[in-house]
Amino acid sequence: MKQDLWGIIEELEAAVAEGMHIPLSDRVVVSEHEIFALLDELRAALPDELSQAKTLVEERDRILSRARSDADRVVTEAKEYADELTAESTVAERAEEEAEDILARADDKSRKIMIEAHKYADEVLQQLQDIMERATGQVAESRKELRTSHHSQAREEAAATEEVSPPSRDTERMRR
Numbered sequence: 001m002k003q004d005l006w007g008i009i010e011e012l013e014a015a016v017a018e019g020m021h022i023p024l025s026d027r028v029v030v031s032e033h034e035i036f037a038l039l040d041e042l043r044a045a046l047p048d049e050l051s052q053a054k055t056l057v058e059e060r061d062r063i064l065s066r067a068r069s070d071a072d073r074v075v076t077e078a079k080e081y082a083d084e085l086t087a088e089s090t091v092a093e094r095a096e097e098e099a100e101d102i103l104a105r106a107d108d109k110s111r112k113i114m115i116e117a118h119k120y121a122d123e124v125l126q127q128l129q130d131i132m133e134r135a136t137g138q139v140a141e142s143r144k145e146l147r148t149s150h151h152s153q154a155r156e157e158a159a160a161t162e163e164v165s166p167p168s169r170d171t172e173r174m175r176r
Contacts, residue, residue, distance in 0.1 A: 005135075006142050008042045013146065047135075053128040060121040067117060071110035078102035 015035060019028035078099055085095020 005042065005045050006138065008038055008045055009139065009142060010146070012038050012042070047131060049127065049131050053124055053131070056124040057121065057128075060117055060124065063120070064114070064117045067110060067113035071106055071113070074106035074109070075103060078106055 012035070015030050015038065016028055019030035021028050081102065082095055082099030085098060
């Protein structure tokens, strides 16, 4: 069963927070094995929609490639056919008209395929963008909660330290 993305992110943050801090820098030494294990868990927990979106983009690319190939083939065939027709002097005029018609149809077909492929790609990318925006919002909320929790803990620790600290010399003098 896939672990909760936020749980894995919290474990990553904890690993960094618990890492050995290098003095006089903002660097931390963390366990490479632990981080890679958490990253593997994070990859496994990513929504299936991301994988589906990648597959859809690859499919779109294949469709576009096939459409270009088909259009090139149709154009080549049309040119060859036009060359054959123009070789015959009695039908040269008719051949040119047919060649232009074939080229126009090929261009139209190619344009329609490209338009559909672009619409499809745009829909896939919109779905991917929506998924990523939701994920980004959830990450921001988790970070906010983490900071709020951290600040509350720091205040509680500071209050506890003040209650436990020994009396100062001035306080001792005033008691006498």
